[in-house]
Each structure stands twice: as structure tokens, then as C-alpha cells.
Amino acid sequence: MNLPIRHRSGSPWERGMGWPQPMVEFQELFDRMNHFLESAAFTSPLTETMAFAPPADLHETDEAYVVECELPGIAREDIDVEVGEHEVSISGELTACRRAGALRRRGRPTGQFEYRALLPVDVKSAEVTASLVDGVLTVTIPKAQAATPRHVEIQG
The missing domain is CATH 1.20.5 (Single alpha-helices involved in coiled-coils or other helix-helix interfaces)
Incomplete structure (x- = not known):
């Protein structure tokens, strides 16, 4: 109706x-x-010095967190990786290439970059590894062992 x-x-x-x-x-x-x-x-x-965030993936395995960050054309010396108890930070600077002629269009970012991610559990910051292969920075951050419950005998 x-x-x-x-x-x-x-x-x-x-x-x-x-x-x-x-x-x-x-x-x-x-x-x-x-x-x-x-x-x-x-x-x-x-505004002139603002950092851009490079594309990155953060995934978790049973033993570690793995960050894969795309940094094409950046040398190892220009990248800084810092890992705290609950945070990973990847920063550095991408400088523009010097070429002959006038630049007509810029499609790639230049300047300071920074990627930050919070980690939900404690990590072993002393055992972190990083490698740069084909423009992809891979940072492996091992997890700290959580306290496992166990039975405690009462003395006395």
C-alpha cells in the first residue's frame, strides 16, 4: 500500500x-x-621541512615484526633506523638528482622522510637486523619472550 x-x-x-x-x-x-x-x-x-612517509608494510610472525619500507635510490648511509621498546622509526633524507636541463615535472618526493610504527609488545632491540636490497629496506625486530606462567611451590 x-x-x-x-x-x-x-x-x-x-x-x-x-x-x-x-x-x-x-x-x-x-x-x-x-x-x-x-x-x-x-x-x-x-611546511618547507615537513617529512614525507615512504610506503611501508609492517607484518608480524610468531617470532618477530618485519618492516618492509620502499626507499629506492637512497644509500645505506642516508638511512637511520631506531628501535625502542615499543616503537620503530626509519628516517633519512632523499636528495634530488642533479641533471642537465630544466625539470618539467616532479613525481617523486624529495627531502626528509620518516616512517614510525608502534609495536604492541616488548622487542629485543639488541637483536634487530636491517638489510637494503633492490630499494627495499627490510627491518626484522625479534619479539621479547613473554613470561610464561608456571607453578610456584610455597616454601616453609
Whole structure:
């Protein structure tokens, strides 16, 4: 069974009702955030030195976490890998190649890069290994052994 359509002439704006109250609040919030982001982006000296994040995968095995980070054209000496108890950080700098002629289009990022990831468990930072093969940096971070429950005898 179809119900009849009720139609009032004109939209809510034409009837003088304006935006519904939640929409007005969302629009004000949107305008304030837009103003904040514009002012932060254009007045901050950090925009020229902001780091980009290279593409990377983080996967977990039973024994370790493995980070595979794409860093084509970057020498081993220009990459810094730091591992803490619950965090891995890969940073460095990619400099632009010097070529003859005028650059017409840049499609690859240059400058500082940084990849950070939080690790959910403690790791053995002394046993971390890293290798750079064919532009892919592979960092293997062994997990620390969790305390296994065991029965404790009460003395005395």
C-alpha cells in the first residue's frame, strides 16, 4: 500500500526556517577547522621541512615484526633506523638528482622522510637486523619472550 505524499510549497530555506540546528553547528565547526588549517599551513615555517612517509608494510610472525619500507635510490648511509621498546622509526633524507636541463615535472618526493610504527609488545632491540636490497629496506625486530606462567611451590 502506498501512502500519499505530503508536500509543502518551498524548501525549508524558502519558508524561513534556515538550516536545521545540527547542520548549523557542523557548518560552524567546519568553517573554524578550515580557517585553523589554512592559517597553520600558510604561516608555519615547518611546511618547507615537513617529512614525507615512504610506503611501508609492517607484518608480524610468531617470532618477530618485519618492516618492509620502499626507499629506492637512497644509500645505506642516508638511512637511520631506531628501535625502542615499543616503537620503530626509519628516517633519512632523499636528495634530488642533479641533471642537465630544466625539470618539467616532479613525481617523486624529495627531502626528509620518516616512517614510525608502534609495536604492541616488548622487542629485543639488541637483536634487530636491517638489510637494503633492490630499494627495499627490510627491518626484522625479534619479539621479547613473554613470561610464561608456571607453578610456584610455597616454601616453609
